[in-house]
């Protein structure tokens with residue numbers, strides 16, 4: 001029985017209860033939102049996940065970290081270290097985006113070791129096999145696609161990115177557009193190549209019912225991919241992107257009808273003034289399905305700092321209603337992320353998600369800020385550091401300060417306004433009490 005089927009039978013599952021507990025919500029609310037498709041709980045029946053998470057309306061904004069090898073960088077150990085790092089800094093899910101010959105080994109290890117839901121993009125494995133045997137992408141068969149999806153489902157993958165919206169029609173819109181960067185999604189580029197080489201419709205679109213059948217068997221969440229996402233500000237919110245989004249909305253409806261959970265992936269690179277419009281369009285065209293955005297990156301001029309450009313976009317998108325932020329690391333557009341890049345990416349995205357949660361009024365978010373502010377008022381650095389998002393870094397900074405042992409910091413030193421005000425009000429209080437007690 002899938003989560004949606006259970007909800008339809010009015011049942012509250014163990015997974016719904018776990019999500020409700022983590023969010024401080026009533027389990028019936030989670031059940032109702034799973035049923036109407038506004039919340040998903042990515043969790044394959046074949047895998048026991050310690051840190052289950054719900055994604056969607058009214059819940060804390062979730063963060064995903066992409067890990068995995070590339071053809072040029074196939075160090076298995078380093079990818080497992082990245083998994084541990086992403087979890088340590090609070091990633092709610094991870095996606096294994098491996099390509100290359102060690103792809104299966106890496107996925108198996110990630111599935112074994114990850115306490116959080118794991119997502120994959122099956123077309124990467126299918127294309128990697130073709131490329132290894134020097135065959136054309138157009139030689140991929142429907143059977144190869146379905147058997148790869150089934151195999152990954154059996155292994156326990158919790159959510160799949162399926163680029164089912166890259167249709168012939170979307171490609172026509174792309175050709176008529178004035179894009180600077182055409183296609184920047186790996187899945188999107190592979191499928192458009194398949195369409196061009198075979199002159200047939202996208203098999204992920206044509207055989208969507210078969211994919212839904214597999215997803216249903218393992219209660220896998222489908223993440224409908226944005227192969228037409230804009231790769232630069234110039235290309236944002238154009239016909240190709242919106243044509244794909246309309247298709248994703250129709251397919252999302254189909255999946256839910258079959259009791260399969262579904263979320264929608266979104267852009268990409270968008271100017272700040274287009275973010276709210278993009279979120280509204282997704283919500284209205286996809287019946288409020290959870291929106292999973294990559295960034296969005298709000299300016300193209302900052303290679304090396306794209307964890308910042310995307311955190312700005314992520315905070316705005318989530319405050320407008322996006323539910324799930326895919327991290328971007330400082331190495332975006334430059335190289336495969338290192339361990340440090342993963343840490344920077346997760347922390348920047350967690351900050352964006354938390355800032356948005358305050359704006360969304362998510363239960364308990366502002367309390368975290370109030371707790372640290374109370375300690376700041378007391379000038380209690382031990383507690384402030386304990387409550388901070390990256391205690392190690394905060395401690396390092398504090399320790400490197402000359403005034404570390406004092407009750408101020410080197411920023412203002414003896415002119416610390418918090419201390420000055422505290423001292424002055426304390427004196428006034430002393431005088432007041434002295435008068436009151438007739439001294």
Ligand code: SF4
Pocket residue numbers: 408409410411412413415416417418419
């Ligand atoms: S010295 Fe300035 S920066 Fe440091 S705690 Fe006081 S007010 Fe804040």
